[in-house]
Amino acid sequence: MSRVSCIADIEKIALDKLPRNARNYYTSGSQDMITLHENQDSFDRIQIRPRVLMDVEKVDMTVKVLGETAASPIFVAASALQKMADPIGEIGGIRGAVRHGVVHSLSSISTASIEEVGDAAKALVGTDPSFRDMRWFQLYIYKDRSKTLNLIQRATKSGCKAIIVTVDTPYLGRRLPDIREPFEMPAHLSLANFKTGEEKLTDDENTDSENASWLAKYFTEEIDASLTWDDVAWVKSQTTLPVLVKGVLSAEDAVLAVQNGCSGIIVSNHGGRQLDSAPSTIDALYPIAKAVNKRIPIYLDGGIRRGTDVFKAIALGADAIFVGRPVLWALAYDGENGVNVMLDILVEEFRMAMALAGCRSIKDINIDRVMKSSKYTPKL
Numbered sequence: 001m002s003r004v005s006c007i008a009d010i011e012k013i014a015l016d017k018l019p020r021n022a023r024n025y026y027t028s029g030s031q032d033m034i035t036l037h038e039n040q041d042s043f044d045r046i047q048i049r050p051r052v053l054m055d056v057e058k059v060d061m062t063v064k065v066l067g068e069t070a071a072s073p074i075f076v077a078a079s080a081l082q083k084m085a086d087p088i089g090e091i092g093g094i095r096g097a098v099r100h101g102v103v104h105s106l107s108s109i110s111t112a113s114i115e116e117v118g119d120a121a122k123a124l125v126g127t128d129p130s131f132r133d134m135r136w137f138q139l140y141i142y143k144d145r146s147k148t149l150n151l152i153q154r155a156t157k158s159g160c161k162a163i164i165v166t167v168d169t170p171y172l173g174r175r176l177p178d179i180r181e182p183f184e185m186p187a188h189l190s191l192a193n194f195k196t197g198e199e200k201l202t203d204d205e206n207t208d209s210e211n212a213s214w215l216a217k218y219f220t221e222e223i224d225a226s227l228t229w230d231d232v233a234w235v236k237s238q239t240t241l242p243v244l245v246k247g248v249l250s251a252e253d254a255v256l257a258v259q260n261g262c263s264g265i266i267v268s269n270h271g272g273r274q275l276d277s278a279p280s281t282i283d284a285l286y287p288i289a290k291a292v293n294k295r296i297p298i299y300l301d302g303g304i305r306r307g308t309d310v311f312k313a314i315a316l317g318a319d320a321i322f323v324g325r326p327v328l329w330a331l332a333y334d335g336e337n338g339v340n341v342m343l344d345i346l347v348e349e350f351r352m353a354m355a356l357a358g359c360r361s362i363k364d365i366n367i368d369r370v371m372k373s374s375k376y377t378p379k380l
């Protein structure tokens with residue numbers, strides 16, 4: 001296995017190894033991928049203002065998360081169909097997250113089931129005192145509410161600590177690679193949270209998919225596009241777990257999340273896969289943080305590829321961040337070991353960013369530690 005020293009190294013190897021079908025699905029953003037690119041580019045426009053002589057011999061990266069302590073603020077995002085990257089799929093991600101003492105979120109559309117992922121976490125968690133089982137479940141609200149309720153109940157029963165309702169996907173964004181080259185679900189894989197045959201995995205209409213991918217059709221048929229805050233209230237009424245909403249990009253919606261009793265928000269544009277031309281998440285973050293004013297935790301995902309990105313997100317108001325594609329690249333690079341390597345790199349980069357910026361603990365990272373780079377100031 002080639003040595004890797006940063007997430008970009010892992011990505012490069014992964015892209016060479018992944019079959020075309022999986023690579024298209026994982027890499028794509030919607031339409032012209034403006035938001036996808038902005039997610040990473042926006043981080044480069046922010047500089048870190050270091051303070052010196054701050055005694056950074058010891059750096060404490062721990063963060064409080066819904067009443068528990070995570071070892072670092074670098075969490076694993078929910079992404080679908082992970083066994084297309086490596087046969088271990090979501091099990092590799094949960095094992096990496098447990099070992100690193102951080103939150104793992106599981107997609108509704110996973111290729112390992114809620115129970116399999118739960119069992120993998122439970123088998124590992126007692127084996128080392130630093131390991132943590134912090135599983136959150138990402139919920140898509142199906143038109144069929146009994147299907148949705150079944151997911152909520154199984155996530156609760158298996159020991160998940162929170163439900164994340166994804167609210168930015170009434171329809172699947174237009175991802176041109178999936179339209180141009182129809183996505184094919186590998187025959188040996190299934191949507192593991194649903195009974196065999198319950199989910200339609202082959203597409204009789206693949207041949208006429210000039211205008212919508214099979215994935216998009218699945219979404220249009222199955223997922224409820226009529227959601228409002230009443231449906232978030234319905235999810236809350238069905239579980240005792242904290243409920244977070246994922247896909248918030250405006251201060252107005254963040255305030256509504258507070259008013260509707262959400263336990264947190266995830267500032268996300270779905271990795272640039274939904275509304276193209278939506279703002280990058282790091283640009284959307286600060287106004288949201290000001291409006292929320294610490295009433296509920298704020299998490300962020302989208303474009304995080306370096307420890308310095310994590311630092312910038314926390315400085316601008318995030319309590320922690322999630323990584324999406326880096327988990328997929330890591331699985332393709334080297335399965336479960338790849339996830340461990342990827343998280344090790346990000347944690348070490350973040351520790352170094354904190355130390356070199358003069359921050360001994362997460363609470364030292366604040367808005368005074370970042371500034372806009374003049375090099376990137378747009379000329380209007």
Ligand SMILES: Cc1cc2nc3c(=O)[nH]c(=O)nc-3n(C[C@H](O)[C@H](O)[C@H](O)COP(=O)(O)O)c2cc1C
Binds near residue numbers: 039077079270302326
């Ligand atoms: C291949 C892929 C599948 C995804 N599947 C889901 C999903 O099932 N549910 C969801 O809420 N978000 C999903 N996402 C979005 C991620 O949770 C996350 O918001 C995004 O990947 C973060 O951006 P990043 O990839 O730049 O880190 C997916 C993202 C990718 C790349």
Ligand SMILES: CCCCCCC(=O)C(=O)O
Binds near residue numbers: 169172215216219
């Ligand atoms: C099998 C149906 C489509 C899964 C879509 C998951 C997702 O959110 C994504 O961004 O892709």
